[in-house]
Amino acid sequence: MSKQLFNKSDLPKKVFLSGADCFHLVLDKHAKKHGAGGNVMRKIFYFDRSLSFNKINSILSGSPVIYWLCNIKLVSGRFFGLPYWKYVDAGNQIVLQEHRSSIESDIPAVILKRDITVDSTRFIEADLVYYPSGRCAFVISWNHILLDAKGTTLLFEHLNQISEKKNQDPGIYFPGKEKRPAILSYIRNMYQVKKFVQVSARPPVSSVATTATKSGDGATRTKIISFTLDQTKKINDNAFTCGSRFGPTLYLVACCSHVVHFLNQQRNRAGDLWIPVPYDGRLRGAIGPLISNCVSFLFYRIPKAELIDLPQTVACLRTQMTAQIKEGIPQQYTMFLNMMRYAPLWLYYFLIYHTNKGVFASFLYTSTGDNFNELNSLFGEPIRNLHMIPALTFPPGLTFVFLKHDEVLHLNITYSPEIISDNELLLIEEKINQTLLANH
Amino acid sequence: MDSNIIVEEIKKYIQQNILAETVQIDANSNLKQAGIDSFSTVEIILFIERKFGVSIPDEKLLPENFKTLQSLATIVQELMPEAPNT
Numbered sequence: 001m002s003k004q005l006f007n008k009s010d011l012p013k014k015v016f017l018s019g020a021d022c023f024h025l026v027l028d029k030h031a032k033k034h035g036a037g038g039n040v041m042r043k044i045f046y047f048d049r050s051l052s053f054n055k056i057n058s059i060l061s062g063s064p065v066i067y068w069l070c071n072i073k074l075v076s077g078r079f080f081g082l083p084y085w086k087y088v089d090a091g092n093q094i095v096l097q098e099h100r101s102s103i104e105s106d107i108p109a110v111i112l113k114r115d116i117t118v119d120s121t122r123f124i125e126a127d128l129v130y131y132p133s134g135r136c137a138f139v140i141s142w143n144h145i146l147l148d149a150k151g152t153t154l155l156f157e158h159l160n161q162i163s164e165k166k167n168q169d170p171g172i173y174f175p176g177k178e179k180r181p182a183i184l185s186y187i188r189n190m191y192q193v194k195k196f197v198q199v200s201a202r203p204p205v206s207s208v209a210t211t212a213t214k215s216g217d218g219a220t221r222t223k224i225i226s227f228t229l230d231q232t233k234k235i236n237d238n239a240f241t242c243g244s245r246f247g248p249t250l251y252l253v254a255c256c257s258h259v260v261h262f263l264n265q266q267r268n269r270a271g272d273l274w275i276p277v278p279y280d281g282r283l284r285g286a287i288g289p290l291i292s293n294c295v296s297f298l299f300y301r302i303p304k305a306e307l308i309d310l311p312q313t314v315a316c317l318r319t320q321m322t323a324q325i326k327e328g329i330p331q332q333y334t335m336f337l338n339m340m341r342y343a344p345l346w347l348y349y350f351l352i353y354h355t356n357k358g359v360f361a362s363f364l365y366t367s368t369g370d371n372f373n374e375l376n377s378l379f380g381e382p383i384r385n386l387h388m389i390p391a392l393t394f395p396p397g398l399t400f401v402f403l404k405h406d407e408v409l410h411l412n413i414t415y416s417p418e419i420i421s422d423n424e425l426l427l428i429e430e431k432i433n434q435t436l437l438a439n440h
Numbered sequence: 441m442d443s444n445i446i447v448e449e450i451k452k453y454i455q456q457n458i459l460a461e462t463v464q465i466d467a468n469s470n471l472k473q474a475g476i477d478s479f480s481t482v483e484i485i486l487f488i489e490r491k492f493g494v495s496i497p498d499e500k501l502l503p504e505n506f507k508t509l510q511s512l513a514t515i516v517q518e519l520m521p522e523a524p525n526t
Contacts, residue, residue: 245501246478285463285475298479325482369477 008089010170011068015085017145018175019337020281020293022083024145026349027393028118038115042141042389043152044107047381050136053128057096059163059379060126065155065173065290066094069146070122080342085146096126104131107139112220112389116143138378144391146291150280153371154290156378163379172288178338186339193336196329200299206264206271207362209395209419220392223425225411225433226385232409234437241440243314250321253277253300253365254313255435256400260363261307262431263424273302273362279330296330296337310440364399366390373404390414400432441520446492446513453487454480454509467510481506488512494519 017025028039060066070092072085099108111127123146129137140152147155154173161168227235239251257273264270276297282289298321306316324330340348352360368388377383386405389412393399397419401412413428420428447467454465458480465474476484484506485496494516505515 243498245498246481246503246506249478279479283460284458284477284480286460287462321479322482322486325479326486 006064006168006170006173008064008067011064011087011089012174013087015072015087015174015291016178017083017085017341018292018294019334019339019341020148020295021145022341022348023337023352024293025083025118025345026352027391028143028145029345029349031391031394032117038117039144039391040114040116040141041144041147041149041152041391042112042139044387044389045138045378045383046105046385047136047138048134048384049381050130050134051128051138051379051381053096053098056126056128056138056379059159060094060096062162063159064170065158066124068291069124069142070094072123074118076345077342080344082341092121094122094124094126096128099127099129101129101131104133104135105137106131107137111139111141114141116141118143118145135384144293146293148280148293148295149278149366149368149388150282150294150371151290151292153368153375154287156375157287158290160378160380169287173290175289175292175294181335186335189332189335190339193329193332196327196332197299200301201274204271205274205301205362206261206269206304207396208260208263208398209416219417220389221415221417221425222389223413223415223429224387225413225429227409227411227436229408231437232404232407235409238310238436238438238440239314242311243318247369249277249367249369250314250317251310252367252400252402252436253317254310255432256363256365257302257313258307258310258435259428259431260398261304263428266424266427270304272304273300273307275300275302275363275365276361278366281330281334296334298324298330310435310438360393361396363396364390364393366399367402368404370404373407376406387412392416395419441492441517443510443513443517446516447509449491450484450488450509450512450516453491454484457487458483465509467513468508471506471508476506484512488516492516492520 024039031039068087071088071090073088075084075086077083099111101108107129114125116123116125120143124140124142127139129139142152158168158173235251236248239248242251242254244251253275257275260273261270276299278295279298281294281296300317300320302313302316306313343351372386375383375386386403387410388401388403390399390401392414394416397416399414401414403410403412411432413425415425451465454476459465459475463474465471489495496515496519500515500519505511
């Protein structure tokens with residue numbers, strides 16, 4: 001489709017949920033059941049200057065994608081039909097709220113505690129926080145069922161295009177018509193993936209959380225560690241030295257695993273770890289779709305015996321990554337998730353919850369890769385810094401998020417205080433710094 | 441095997457399986473800038489090993505060897521057994 005002016009008349013009336021979207025519906029149900037802070041993602045942009053409320057409001061209100069996100073309703077699948085988003089065009093506009101904080105860089109609790117559920121009127125919210133220094137922060141929050149990390153990068157590119165009054169291609173924002181494989185391929189994949197995941201996640205697996213632990217007030221806490229340019233370089237060099245040859249991902253996963261293993265040892269609960277690591281299912285360099293989760297997973301099981309030194313752990317991860325890519329596990333898992341969409345939500349939840357005995361993973365790891373590294377400006381203003389606060393899946397109740405911006409690495413440790421105590425957080429902070437920056 | 445043939449084979453694989461239609465590459469394009477990440481690099485290694493019957497040893501797994509299609513073709517040429525003289 002050629003580039004043209006994108007407007008509300010281009011908005012689709014009906015968008016089916018992807019397999020990964022439906023998995024998030026299950027997580028949403030899980031979050032509700034455990035009162036664990038909801039399935040809300042947040043991205044925070046810090047600016048050196050105060051942004052004009054009216055200007056930002058006008059850009060956000062001018063986005064057909066944001067309008068769509070404020071005017072949809074979830075229609076659950078009936079009789080093994082697929083769930084979908086129905087565009088209701090109720091005239092809801094995004095609500096941009098203004099806040100003032102006397103503490104520099106602080107994000108008011110009212111923003112961090114605001115839940116966006118499948119029953120909400122709007123699936124996206126925006127806030128501006130002004131500081132006495134004249135600086136400000138722009139916070140965008142959305143329900144994870146609708147957008148994944150790459151989708152948000154595309155959303156910000158879309159907002160930048162609106163801000164620059166550039167024409168856009170309406171064909172790229174929403175998922176296209178799905179290619180449905182033959183039913184036999186589906187059944188074969190379901191069997192293979194189920195077998196693979198069952199073997200990979202077989203008990204005993206050590207998690208930072210136990211199934212019996214429940215969150216109290218659903219509070220989610222975050223600790224952000226920002227590395228310097230030199231430290232980022234050192235981490236990349238360490239990754240290479242330890243055998244993570246094509247980017248630092250395996251090294252970062254290995255370092256987090258060592259920290260969690262150390263924590264489990266302190267609690268006398270050390271064992272094998274099992275970690276699903278997200279894998280972007282879009283073709284590389286793709287500029288769409290923006291809406292829907294296109295994520296699959298690679299699943300790593302790290303035996304306790306492989307958690308002694310980092311090169312050994314990286315080698316263990318590398319062997320598993322290569323084997324899974326060779327077997328096409330991420331693609332098979334996508335097909336598995338797509339097939340699971342036909343199951344009623346209660347059955348889906350029952351299967352997921354009981355297969356893993358309520359433990360989704362030992363801990364969670366995610367990285368935005370280079371997605372935000374070169375995002376230097378938003379709304380025509382240079383970005384000083386940016387952070388991402390993920391939806392905290394509970395259990396396990398501990399997520400490590402790595403984000404690279406302007407060549408500098410940031411680590412966000414998001415956790416539930418019921419799982420990680422204040423002392424344990426200090427221990428995690430100290431240990432992750434030591435591990436990432438060790439001399440190899 | 442001629443370097444251009446190797447470049448074309450790898451390019452065809454990448455364009456059909458890894459990159460979005462809108463992304464065009466040639467022999468000297470920077471693959472990382474085109475969107476190739478660590479997972480895709482593993483896919484490319486597996487393709488090369490399958491297609492050309494070579495095994496890429498650890499010491500060749502250097503970022504500079506995976507920078508462009510041309511540098512990949514050079515590695516493949518180095519690893520391929522020489523054709524016997526007839």
